[in-house]
Amino acid sequence: MQTGATLPQVTFQTRVRDDSIGGDNPFRWDVKTTADFFAGKRVVLFALPGAFTPTCSTFQLPGFENGFADFQAQGIDEIYCLSVNDAFVMNQWAKAQGLKNVKIIPDGSGEFTRRVGMLVRKDNLGFGLRSWRYAAIVNDGKIEAWFEEPGLADNHGEDPYGVSSPETVLNWLVEANAEVAA
Template sequence: MLDRQIPDVTLKTRVRDETVDGPNPFRWQDFNVREEFAGKKIVIFSLPGAFTPTCSNEQCPNYERLYDEFRAAGIDEVYCVSVNDAFVMFQWGKNLGLQKVKLLPDGSGDFTRRMGMLIDKSHLGFGMRSWRYAMLVDDNKVVEWFEEPGINDVGSDSDPYGETAPEKLLEAIRAKAGQHAEAA
């Protein structure tokens, strides 16, 4: 996965727009990942689904907690991608009280499929979902990659979490920055 370009995909997002009348003042907005991430250092982590236990109790809150440390390490933004629609992602972020990590809905699984991380969790009632992974993207190129073990054993109830913890990615980012400092 290292040194490859992220997929050229447009995700369908919802953004608040006060010019929209009614109780749901949001409009659709396309989010082209390559355009949005061009020239930036972005942390992206992906998880099986909004409102699921590990994703809600561990992974997403941990990235939110360490968001300022990522920013201090030179990261422009932190995004969570999940194979859920924009409405579910919005409600999940609201439920978690997220204020820093940005949620990206990959409702069709297009981004996840092109990353090679779309798996079938039908045996658990989920359908197609993302395997848990995290990466550092620098100007649309994957420069750090972490994924949970067992992607080839997706028929089990296994939902590992540890390799994609924000602490591991943050450590790699700091080590990379240290290497650059030593070279200078």
């Protein structure tokens, strides 16, 4: 996507805890839209190839989680992690990672990812269709800044990481806010 573009309007099938259900699995389906996540907020959105994968679990997600206060200090309301995984997988990954700050968005069908041009084949790893790694600053549903890893391609032999890192995105915010203040 390009700076200034509006995010596509899609629905996301999420699962939320509902204690009124009772039992061992007190969760219900909760349909969310693009507007539910992005309208009226300035957020960081980052997307990655898959929950529980090494780079995503070791560097990218923990970096955004642990740096949340720094992002808030730069005017960010929320940080969202999106992956082409279903709500069950994303919820278990969030639980395993002990997330308290970053919120997850399951793009199980890959519709959002396809519509932003980031859906790639990862058959070489047995993953099928997944998201290319990227991050964005989104202001009220519009792309303010876009951070896409190089080499976007199906079945890429590597997993580039750096352009969409928390450090890169935070540095961009600090510089952008310094320019506004000057």
